Amino acid sequence: MNTSQSFDISYFPGCSMATTALENNRSLHTFCGQHNIKLVELPDWNCCGSSSAHSINHHLAKWLPTRNLSLAPPGRPLMAACPSCYLRLKLTHMELSQNSAFREQYERKWGRSFDPDLRIIPFFELLSDMADAGYFSDQKGRLKGLKVVPYYGCMLSRPPVMRHEKNFHGLMEKMLSIMGAEVLHWNHSARCCGTYLSVTRADIATRSVAKILDGAEAARAECIVTACAMCHMNLEIRSKLPGKTPIFHFSELLSLSMGIGSGMGWFRRHLTDPRPLLRARRLIA
Amino acid sequence: MDKIEKHQQQPGFFKEVVRRSGVNIGLCWHCKCCSAGCPFAEAMDYLPNQALRMVQLDLKEEILKSSCIWICVGCHTCSVECPQAIDMSAVMDTLRQMAMEEGFPLGQPNILNFHKEVVNSIYRHGRTHKLEIMMRYKLGRREFFSDMDVGISMLSKRKLDLMPSRVEQPAEIRKLFTEDMEDVP
Numbered sequence A: 001m002n003t004s005q006s007f008d009i010s011y012f013p014g015c016s017m018a019t020t021a022l023e024n025n026r027s028l029h030t031f032c033g034q035h036n037i038k039l040v041e042l043p044d045w046n047c048c049g050s051s052s053a054h055s056i057n058h059h060l061a062k063w064l065p066t067r068n069l070s071l072a073p074p075g076r077p078l079m080a081a082c083p084s085c086y087l088r089l090k091l092t093h094m095e096l097s098q099n100s101a102f103r104e105q106y107e108r109k110w111g112r113s114f115d116p117d118l119r120i121i122p123f124f125e126l127l128s129d130m131a132d133a134g135y136f137s138d139q140k141g142r143l144k145g146l147k148v149v150p151y152y153g154c155m156l157s158r159p160p161v162m163r164h165e166k167n168f169h170g171l172m173e174k175m176l177s178i179m180g181a182e183v184l185h186w187n188h189s190a191r192c193c194g195t196y197l198s199v200t201r202a203d204i205a206t207r208s209v210a211k212i213l214d215g216a217e218a219a220r221a222e223c224i225v226t227a228c229a230m231c232h233m234n235l236e237i238r239s240k241l242p243g244k245t246p247i248f249h250f251s252e253l254l255s256l257s258m259g260i261g262s263g264m265g266w267f268r269r270h271l272t273d274p275r276p277l278l279r280a281r282r283l284i285a
Numbered sequence B: 001m002d003k004i005e006k007h008q009q010q011p012g013f014f015k016e017v018v019r020r021s022g023v024n025i026g027l028c029w030h031c032k033c034c035s036a037g038c039p040f041a042e043a044m045d046y047l048p049n050q051a052l053r054m055v056q057l058d059l060k061e062e063i064l065k066s067s068c069i070w071i072c073v074g075c076h077t078c079s080v081e082c083p084q085a086i087d088m089s090a091v092m093d094t095l096r097q098m099a100m101e102e103g104f105p106l107g108q109p110n111i112l113n114f115h116k117e118v119v120n121s122i123y124r125h126g127r128t129h130k131l132e133i134m135m136r137y138k139l140g141r142r143e144f145f146s147d148m149d150v151g152i153s154m155l156s157k158r159k160l161d162l163m164p165s166r167v168e169q170p171a172e173i174r175k176l177f178t179e180d181m182e183d184v185p
C-alpha cells in the first residue's frame, strides 16, 4: 500500500448500509475517495443472511454468503462495511477453503471457480493498513477537544475458529487520538447492542442499551462513536435519557477530521441531532 | 432445575446436538465465564452454561422449550471468554432449529416470527427490507401502535425506505429456498 497510489476495492455494503445507514455509507465513500481508494460495489450482491438465517435455516445461512463470494472479481480485496456481514463472508470463505466437497457444490451451483486467494477484509483492516502505510501522518488534529468514547459492540468477538485472525481492538482509540479527540476510558465498549432484540424484546434491549448510555455519561463523554450501522441504530432509537448523547458513525468522524462534513446532509439524518455539538467544536459551520 | 428425573432424559440428544452443531459440548466444565459475560443472561430462563449442562444431561424437552435459546443473539461475547473455545452461538443455532423441528411450544415464538419475516424478505428481494419486516412483524403481533414514535422518527429521517433495494437475479436466491437440503447435517 502506497499513499499516493489510487486503487480499487470490491465493496459489500450490506442491507443496512444500503438503506437505514445511508449517512454511514456516504461518509465511508467520501473518506475513501479522499484517499484515492475507489469502492466498487459488488455487482448484484445479496443479503449475507444475517442472524435470522443463522437462527432458523442452516441451509440458507450456509449458501447465501457463497453467491457473494462467487461474484467477487479476482485480484482485489472484498471489503465488507458491516462487521457481521464480514464475519459471514469470511467464515464461509474459510469453510470453502478447507472443505473440498463444499467447494465442488459451490462451483457446480454458481458455475464459477472458487478463488482461494480472495482477500476478505473488514473496513477496520483497510484502516489499519492505511495507518501502517503512513496515510494519517498529516492529520491536523481537527477533532481537538471532542470528548468521545469508542463503542465496538460485538465486532471484536468472534467464533473460536476465527481466534487467530487479525483483530482490531484499540484501533478507534489510536485513530481518534491522532485526529486530536480526547478519548475517554469506559467499561462498555464491547457490550453487544442487542441487535434484533430491540424489535422483538424491546424491554431487554432498552435496559441493556441504557447501561451503555449511562456508562458513556459516567465517563463524561460528549458523544459515542460506533463501528457498525446496527449498533448505531440501536443506541439511537433506544436512548431514552434527557439531553441524549449524540452517536456518530466512525466514518463520519474520519471525514470530519479531514475537514469534510459541513453541508453533506449526514448529520440531519441522525435521530439525536449532533449538530449543536459539532458547531460548538467548530467542526461544521 | 432442582432435580433431574430419569424420565426427562432423552438418550442420544447430547450426541445429536454435538453432531449437528459441530461443537464438542462435552468440553464445557462450567466455569461460567460465558454466563458472567453474556449481556443478556439476566433475561434468560437458563444461563448459557446451564443450557450446555442440560444438553450434556440429555434434557431435551426442557432445553428445547426454553426461552434462553431464543434470547441468545449470537454475539460471540461468551466464545471469546470461554477457556474451552466452545462455539455457543453454533450450539444455540442448532437448538433453535431442533426446537422448531420437534414442534414443542416455543419459549419465545415472537422472536421466531421476526426471523421468519427477515427470511421472507430475503426470499422476496434477495436483500432485507426493514420497513416491510417491521410492518409484517408488528401486524402479526397486532401491536399496531407500539414503537410508533420510533417508527415515525425513523421514517421522517428517511431511515426506513419505502421501496426495497433488491437483487437483479431473484431466481438465484429463491432457488436456495426450494432446492434439496442435501447438506443439512
Ligand code: SF4
Pocket: B027, B028, B029, B030, B031, B032, B033, B034, B035, B049, B052, B078, B081, B082, B083, B084, B085, B086
Ligand atoms: S465459558 Fe466455556 S467452559 Fe466455561 S461454562 Fe461457558 S461454555 Fe463452559
Ligand code: SF4
Pocket: B034, B037, B038, B039, B040, B041, B048, B071, B072, B073, B074, B075, B076, B077, B078, B079, B088, B089, B092
Ligand atoms: S452468544 Fe448468546 S449466550 Fe453468548 S454472550 Fe452472546 S447472547 Fe450470550
